[in-house]
Amino acid sequence: MRTMLQSEEQTLEDIYRPRPATVVRVEDMTRTEKLFELELDSGEPLGHMPGQFVEVSLAGIGEAPISISSSPTRGRRFELVVRRVGSLTRALHHLKPGDKVGIRGPFGTWFPVDTDLRGRDVIFICGGIGLVPVRSAIQYVVDNRTDYGHVFILFGARTPADRLFTDEYEQWCSPGEVTFLETVDKRDARWTGAEGVITTLIPCIRFDPARTVAVICGPPVMYRFVIVGLKERGMAEENIFVSLERRMKCGVGKCGHCQINHIYVCQKGPVFRLSEITDLEEAL
Amino acid sequence: MSVYKLNMEQLRNWVGRLIAERPVYGVRQKDERFVFGRLKKPEELRLDYDVTILPPKKYILPTRENLLAYQPGEHYESLWADEPFVLLGVHPYDFVAIRQLDLLFEREKPDEHYLRRRRAATIIVADVERASDNVFAGCVGTAVVKDAFDGLLTRVEDGYLLEVRGEKGEWLASLLESPSPANAAELSRRNDVWENNRRRLRKHELKVPPEQLGDLLRRSVDHPLWEEKARLCYSCGSCNLVCPTCYCFDVRDESDWSLDKGVRYRVWDGCLLEDFAMVAGGHNFRPTRAARYRHRYYRKGLYVPEMIGELACVGCGRCITACTAGIANPVEVYNRLQEEPHEDDAAE
Structure with a gap:
């Protein structure tokens, strides 16, 4: 010192x-x-x-x-x-x-695209603008397609007008072995797709929890329900990654605003392995 | 290490020379209380103070500190403050707090704004002469400091002993007129002062050994005390404001009249304030007073100690005095957790 x-x-x-x-x-x-x-x-x-x-x-x-x-x-x-x-x-x-x-x-941690995700099936579960950071990982996986197994993308938006990157879904799916499912909380007159919260999509996919990794990003309220849904399907906390929003003011672990208990999210997050934060009372 | 004996006149003259050389921030009286302020003449110095309203931290982590100047086109220029200055009369507990901030601002991603101010500071510690109403430094090992300062003043009968250390200390000693080394009897009296301060700076008695506090807190997340105390909390942040180890800050921009030039600055913030963890759009990640109140005691007793290996409460007692609701006594909080373990927690 x-x-x-x-x-x-x-x-x-x-x-x-x-x-x-x-x-x-x-x-x-x-x-x-x-x-x-x-x-x-x-x-x-x-x-x-x-x-x-x-x-x-x-x-x-x-x-x-x-x-x-x-x-x-x-x-x-x-x-x-x-x-x-x-x-x-x-x-x-x-x-x-x-x-x-x-x-x-x-700043911060990233989705483990080169470690935990590699060679495994991957489920991306995104609510609203939770798709924004996850899209970076989706592109990364699409660009290195042979490094990963089957890819599931589950996306929930509030309304059809809130959907993001709509002109890219086709490209994400084009390498094959990709399941893309979406839903809206509230349909409009022209929407012919699914209606319901994002957790309703989880029972729609078939995956082997032993060789699958899940990535979750969405509004604060979403995490608990999605995690319960995945655990019911046999997913272990070690194989679930979440990206958490907080007030990351300084980005360098000093200002204090982003803390979850003792953890500075700007340093140890925003991406966390679920098993590493389940005992943190302020996390989810 | 050298220790000199100064009589009152020598002390006055020495302080006068310090003032002539550099800006000196020392303890002055303000109405019935004491504050750190710029000394214009040695007579203003009050080394017999009990505690200052704000800690001397404010000269190293100023309440408002300019970080960057900006110009049109997103051009940012770092603004540095490295004019040498002297902090005179810092009590040991406040000095320990500054040393903790050193570790925190230096770790992982060093904050050069803090570090430059810190390097520019020559810090003269003064042993406590008068105990404040709420000091408990004796319980947390901060009643006395033995190293890392540049100068240390200790009152002995007819004057002061001055110990100097390092390069800055040599500079301090160079401004003494006809310096005379302290003799063995005087050094022994200084030991008595230290012994006495360790014993008497305990207006509140912490019953939890500081090294066990972390474990106690890990068991106390759901303790009813947090809710009970926080019901009286005004979320005013006074406890944060007066704390020598609090260092959370907000960053803001201020443009000049042309609206295209200005400065980005940081200001002290406080985790007890309602919007501290609120993000744009209005979601508050620490929405309850109880959660904010608890966070402060966890930071002092667990989170910061995990980072630097020391209890982050130095026992100055300022929060106890400042809290309008009378709920901010860390000793009372920690003792209660120990004496009345929460049933659910104890069962674990």
């Missing part, structure tokens, strides 16, 4: 200083979500893994943690899908191609 304090060297990087990035493309997704394709001005790739997040910054407004929704296999640009929900995201929604943002990160 004394070494760093007594050091005359003051060359350490500033952990709070964002890197400039440029908006390359903006796409409207729903009434409240937009997709932004970004590129770091340095030309470097972001260097992330699926499931990690960045702190997005607009000078004068502030920063917010946003999960990365594209896979590192898709080149040096990266994509964020942003729901308009607070002051920063409201401002982000006004950005056009050519505009600048600040980026810190990538």
Whole structure:
């Protein structure tokens, strides 16, 4: 400890200083979500893994943690899908191609695409914008298709108008061995698909719990029910991964806002193996 | 290590020379209480204080600290503060708190903003002369510090002993006029002061050995005490505000009149405040007062100790004094958990 304090060297990087990035493309997704394709001005790739997040910054407004929704296999640009929900995201929604943002990160843990998921069947279970970070893993799996077994994608949206990435489902399924099921909480006049909460999709798939890994991401209320549904089908907590939202203000394990009990989510999360957090009272 | 004997006049002159050399933040009287503030002349210094309203942490982790300056086009420039300064008269418990912050801001991802201010600080500890109403440093091993300071002042009958250490300590000693080393009798009197402070700085008696507190807390998640105490909590964050080991912060932007230039700064935040764990969109991940109240005692007694290996309550007693509802006494909380184990917990 004394070494760093007594050091005359003051060359350490500033952990709070964002890197400039440029908006390359903006796409409207729903009434409240937009997709932004970004590129770091340095030309470097972001260097992330699926499931990690960045702190997005607009000078004068502030920063917010946003999960990365594209896979590192898709080149040096990266994509964020942003729901308009607070002051920063409201401002982000006004950005056009050519505009600048600040980026810190990538931060946090990732879906174990190169370890636990590899060689296994994979179930992705996503509610609403929970599909945003998971899409990064789906792309990663699609781009390395032979490394994985059967893939199940279960997606639940509030209404048909809230569905995300609708023009990509076909591509996700095209390599084969992919089961894509979706449902909406509340149908509209034109919806002919399933209606009901996401847990209703779990009994619809056939899988071997011994060689399957599940990834869950969605609104806070969703986790308990999905976990119960998976355990009823014989899934062990060791094979279930969850991505948890918290207020990750600093991203570097200092500011305290994202803590689940003793765990700084920005450091040990947002992706957790379920068996490692079941005794944490504040987790789920 | 060198220890010098200063009479009152020598002390006054030495402080005067410190003030001439660098900004000196020392303890001054403010109405009936004491605060750390910039000293303009040595006569303002009150080493006989009991406790200051805010801890000296505020000079290393300021209430508001500029981190970055920004310009149009998302250009951010780091703002550093490394002007040397002196903290004069820091009580041992507050010094232990600063050393804990050193570990926390340095671990894993070092915070260079904190570390530069810390390196710029020359810290002179002063042994406690007058015990405050709620101090319990003697129960948590923070009544006395023996190392890592730059200077240590201890009152002995007709003056003070000054121990100096390291490079900064040498600088402190270089400003003494005709320094005379302390003799054996004086050093022995200093030992008496330490012995006495360990014994008397115990206005509340912690019955749980600090090293057992973690286990006690692990067993006490569902203890009725959290709900019972929190029912009286105003969620005002006063306990956070006065705490020498609290370091949670928020980060905000402030633009100038042109709206395109400005600064990003951090401000102290508090885990007792209602919106502390709230995310955009309004979901609050720690929505109840009981959960927030409990979180604070777990951080001090379990979570931070897991990170740095020390109890993160230094026994200053400020939270006890500051709490309007009278529910913030850590000793009372920890003792209750020990004396009345929760049935469900005990059954485990």
